[in-house]
Ligand SMILES: Nc1ncnc2c1ncn2[C@@H]1O[C@H](COP(=O)(O)OP(=O)(O)O)[C@@H](O)[C@H]1O
């Protein structure tokens with residue numbers, strides 16, 4: 001599903017964010033990525049989103065070599081991913097419904113399909129009764145569930161979440177990770193989640209990968225290895 | 229795809245309204261630009277038209293002394309014609325008498341109410357002399373022939389079309405040169421303003437653009453609302469300019485017709501071309517403005533995280 005081979009990333013200002021990183025994640029895995037601040041976790045995710053490109057090494061996602069993607073292919077690649085951000089990244093002037101519908105609209109979906117699919121996904125994250133609300137009327141936990149609904153709307157094979165519980169109170173944090181866990185268990189969606197919260201990592205007992213100073217320093221190992 | 233189109237157009241209109249102060253500023257500048265451009269073109273077109281009337285530079289109006297057909301000397305028209313024909317280069321087939329009554333009435337027709345009083349004064353106020361329209365055999369000897377005509381005792385003066393034509397040509401050139409510079413300058417200014425208007429919208433919508441990118445929007449999907457905004461600005465500016473120039477033209481036309489015998493081109497014949505030109509240049513500048521300003525945001529693949 002995901003493979004990092006000898007990946008190096010140095011930013012323009014000289015910061016070495018990743019050094020010779022090797023990582024393989026199989027389809028259907030749930031991986032926590034941990035490490036101190038500035039370790040290079042977000043850089044890893046940004047490379048997966050094709051927001052940044054490695055200086056050397058190869059990244060393969062779903063049989064796509066990211067280095068071969070052209071500018072005009074990138075939107076179509078991103079539609080196969082679901083992204084969840086720490087700051088939710090919801091559009092303030094749009095209702096919950098529209099925020100989720102937006103991600104579907106972008107793909108050229110018909111209004112009819114949108115009207116059918118959005119309520120379905122909203123019910124999955126427990127927000128059916130908040131569809132008409134605006135982001136500023138929701139709690140942090142609820143906002144992140146909207147973000148999650150948006151990430152799910154196009155049935156991605158991979159969800160990338162960068163500290164999704166960073167702005168959410170602890171009880172809600174558990175709920176959100178639990179949702180991701182359910183999505184992984186029920187749909188086989190591969191999930192990569194960056195987090196600082198050790199309590200969550202301990203509670204859910206999934207694969208853990210630790211990055212320090214741009215290097216992979218610990219890996220609890222693949223949960224399932226279809227290729228062995 | 230049609231769903232998307234409707235949605236994107238609506239988005240563009242919403243942006244234009246949400247950002248209306250700058251939208252109106254852009255429209256204003258573009259209108260100034262288009263009105264000046266349109267006026268310059270109209271002046272030029274009219275001068276060209278007048279010059280076409282004078283095109284037959286080989287023909288002059290020869291005005292006669294009032295001794296001619298005055299009561300005592302009583303020279304006949306035929307006598308005068310004979311005199312004119314003594315000038316060697318005059319083409320006998322192109323000599324035509326224009327009696328003062330005709331010249332006067334055709335002049336009167338062009339004046340408005342305030343000059344009607346002259347009519348009541350009758351013949352005594354008939355200030356236009358009799359005249360001959362005279363054509364030449366050899367246009368290259370134009371100047372000497374005019375001189376010879378002027379030397380005839382019956383001739384009061386010769387209206388020299390060449391002089392008019394040259395003056396008009398000079399005006400035309402000035403209008404063209406000055407007009408081109410002003411228009412060029414204004415186009416740059418208006419593009420700058422439109423670009424900045426859209427940049428401002430873009431700044432407000434940076435978060436939205438970054439989210440669009442993260443969920444896999446294509447460049448055209450992101451561009452469309454901005455394009456619509458630019459086109460709307462151009463379209464409105466084009467229509468306003470058209471209205472303004474139409475008004476100015478008809479106002480100017482009535483006063484010019486009073487002064488100049490040739491009058492101006494009827495607006496009806498220009499109407500359609502002018503409308504198309506205004507809408508076209510308005511839309512073109514709107515489109516260029518929006519495409520230029522969004523280019524920067526689409527070039528890189530990043531910006532998913534930050535706004
Ligand atoms: N766009 C950038 N330009 C320069 N340096 C950056 C950029 N993004 C991140 N960095 C640096 O790269 C290192 C890794 O950053 P990041 O991947 O965001 O770490 P983490 O997410 O683990 O906190 C840090 O030292 C950070 O300051």
Ligand SMILES: [Mg+2]
Pocket residue numbers: 041042043162
């Ligand atoms: Mg980070």
